[in-house]
Amino acid sequence: MSFFSLGHFFKRLPYKQLTRHQNLFTLIKQKPRTQSTTLSSVLIKVSACSSSSSSSPCTSLSSIYPPLAESPYLSVRICCQKLALDMFSEALLCFGASSTSVDEHDNDADENSDKIYIDSIFPECKDVDECILNAANSIGLKEIPCYEVKMGEQCNWIKKAQESFHPVEVTKGLWIVPEWSTPPDVQATNIILNPGLAFGTGEHATTKLCLLLLQSLIKGGELFLDYGTGSGILGIAAIKFGAAMSVGVDIDPQAIKSAHQNAALNNIGPKKMKLHLVPDRTFPASMNERVDGIVEDLSSHEIRGISETEKYDVVIANILLNPLLQLADHIVSYAKPGAVVGISGILSEQLPHIINRYSEFLEDILLSEMDDWTCVSGTKKRAKEDH
Amino acid sequence: MATLKEILTRRPVAATIRLTVPAGGARPAPPVGPALGQYRLNLMAFCKDFNARTQKYKPETPMSVTITAFKDNTFEFTVKSPSVTWYLKKAAGIESGSSRPGHVTASTVTLKHIYEIAKVKQSDPYCQYMPLESICKSIIGTAATMGIKVVKELD
Numbered sequence: 232m233s234f235f236s237l238g239h240f241f242k243r244l245p246y247k248q249l250t251r252h253q254n255l256f257t258l259i260k261q262k263p264r265t266q267s268t269t270l271s272s273v274l275i276k277v278s279a280c281s282s283s284s285s286s287s288p289c290t291s292l293s294s295i296y297p298p299l300a301e302s303p304y305l306s307v308r309i310c311c312q313k314l315a316l317d318m319f320s321e322a323l324l325c326f327g328a329s330s331t332s333v334d335e336h337d338n339d340a341d342e343n344s345d346k347i348y349i350d351s352i353f354p355e356c357k358d359v360d361e362c363i364l365n366a367a368n369s370i371g372l373k374e375i376p377c378y379e380v381k382m383g384e385q386c387n388w389i390k391k392a393q394e395s396f397h398p399v400e401v402t403k404g405l406w407i408v409p410e411w412s413t414p415p416d417v418q419a420t421n422i423i424l425n426p427g428l429a430f431g432t433g434e435h436a437t438t439k440l441c442l443l444l445l446q447s448l449i450k451g452g453e454l455f456l457d458y459g460t461g462s463g464i465l466g467i468a469a470i471k472f473g474a475a476m477s478v479g480v481d482i483d484p485q486a487i488k489s490a491h492q493n494a495a496l497n498n499i500g501p502k503k504m505k506l507h508l509v510p511d512r513t514f515p516a517s518m519n520e521r522v523d524g525i526v527e528d529l530s531s532h533e534i535r536g537i538s539e540t541e542k543y544d545v546v547i548a549n550i551l552l553n554p555l556l557q558l559a560d561h562i563v564s565y566a567k568p569g570a571v572v573g574i575s576g577i578l579s580e581q582l583p584h585i586i587n588r589y590s591e592f593l594e595d596i597l598l599s600e601m602d603d604w605t606c607v608s609g610t611k612k613r614a615k616e617d618h
Numbered sequence: 619m620a621t622l623k624e625i626l627t628r629r630p631v632a633a634t635i636r637l638t639v640p641a642g643g644a645r646p647a648p649p650v651g652p653a654l655g656q657y658r659l660n661l662m663a664f665c666k667d668f669n670a671r672t673q674k675y676k677p678e679t680p681m682s683v684t685i686t687a688f689k690d691n692t693f694e695f696t697v698k699s700p701s702v703t704w705y706l707k708k709a710a711g712i713e714s715g716s717s718r719p720g721h722v723t724a725s726t727v728t729l730k731h732i733y734e735i736a737k738v739k740q741s742d743p744y745c746q747y748m749p750l751e752s753i754c755k756s757i758i759g760t761a762a763t764m765g766i767k768v769v770k771e772l773d
Contacts, residue, residue: 304648304649304652306652320636321636324636324637324638324682325701325703329637329638329648329649329653330635330636330637330638330649330650330652330653331635331636332633332634332635332636332653332656332657333633333634333635334632334633335630335631335632335633335634350656352648352649352652352653354648354649383648383652387652387655387656388651388652388654388655388656389651389655391655391656391657391658392646392651392654392655392658392659392660392661394658395658395659395660395691426662430662430665430666431662432660432662434660434662434663435662435663435666437666551642551669551670551673552670552673553642553673553677576666576670577670578670578671581670581673604670
């Protein structure tokens with residue numbers, strides 16, 4: 232994986248976080264009564280991997296990754312008995328680990344030994360010693376397993392997650408291409424994306440369903456609203472298919488940032504595509520506290536921007552069941568009478584709820600399905616019964 | 619209990635990952651991010667799938683997820699309902715169990731609470747074939763180890 236692509240979208244990191252990354256320290260803790268041979272082999276492994284990682288250019292992280300994703304975590308590698316593996320993992324989770332993973336291929340390396348490694352992730356503030364001690368005591372382990380604690384490397388997992396993105400052909404003549412790849416078919420409609428940390432990479436069944444729906448609906452010159460825009464992929468696709476203007480809204484500031492960048496990547500200016508951050512109106516209150524702080528600033532902006540109800544020719548909302556049910560009135564109010572409203576992000580088993588809720592507003596309901604996901608589309612009823 | 623076809627087409631497993639994620643709140647950030655990104659799994663797909671499947675639970679309930687990552691970067695996961703201790707703590711209205719179970723009672727719950735918790739647990743993939751009574755008995759046992767007393771009715 233070449234580092235040039237990383238340098239392309241990684242920007243300068245504020246000083247404080249830069250020092251933290253350059254001090255990628257390794258704490259080795261040794262408990263009594265453990266075999267010294269296993270510990271020394273583990274030590275060698277640790278020093279080798281830390282030296283290679285410190286040379287990478289990802290000491291600066293992109294500004295599109297919010298503080299939440301950059302929050303530090305502790306990565307702990309624990310060596311324990313194979314027999315106690317399951318119970319110990321569960322106990323670790325109970326006592327404060329965020330996650331535990333066990334690699335399968337470790338078995339091949341050491342067939343004779345009965346030890347296996349657990350990679351565990353802890354939030355930075357946790358006292359790892361105490362957690363492991365409690366976990367071992369709770370299941371009655373005779374000896375405390377040996378382990379070492381490392382500071383988690385942010386860019387490592389982000390980089391690896393990015394690696395899994397390849398160009399995707401949604402349908403004939405429509406490709407979603409990550410920023411660092413070249414489009415396989417230059418003639419086709421190519422949507423260039425930097426997936427970042429927002430939803431909507433084009434690989435998910437719901438995104439594909441919505442893109443297909445959009446392709447069939449947009450004839451040219453429509454006004455399109457993407458409710459829950461994520462990476463902005465649907466808004467960008469609409470412009471490429473010929474819509475006059477796209478508006479994308481989301482409750483996640485991260486998504487709005489990603490969408491701005493993706494619009495720029497596809498040479499779509501702010502006149503063609505507008506993006507708004509809206510407060511989370513669902514109950515109970517959203518867990519994203521940052522939105523509450525921004526609400527005061529944006530509420531006036533929102534009123535100016537998107538309180539125009541009954542203005543859009545096409546409205547698509549690809550989110551989750553609960554918000555879809557709670558915000559049904561709100562979402563449909565943006566569509567013109569006779570306009571098409573598309574709803575997705577629902578599993579086939581959740582379909583009856585959606586149909587019950589939305590049949591109040593929509594007629595000519597059509598369904599499309601892919602894997603286990605469905606997309607519902609209908610036209611807004613012309614007679615205004617609920618006003 | 620796997621069928622022969624499943625065994626023949628079983629993909630090689632790369633790793634087994636266990637996580638605790640709040641229902642409907644999976645995001646590609648720690649703790650989900652590093653744990654899954656390590657194995658090059660599609661974070662977005664997991665987050666979306668997990669959020670959709672946990673819509674029926676109260677938001678922010680910590681769900682335990684077990685993900686099986688295969689060598690070809692695909693994955694499967696099963697979601698389990700929160701642990702019995704978490705339910706008991708919520709039902710009793712306390713933050714943590716008693717420091718001296720058996721001697722110091724932290725709080726009390728009624729039989730109705732136990733019954734409700736048992737019903738939720740029965741919908742777990744692993745408890746489906748257990749009779750409700752035995753699930754109740756094991757929950758009462760767990761309550762005893764936490765120092766939570768079970769009474770017939772609240773006074």
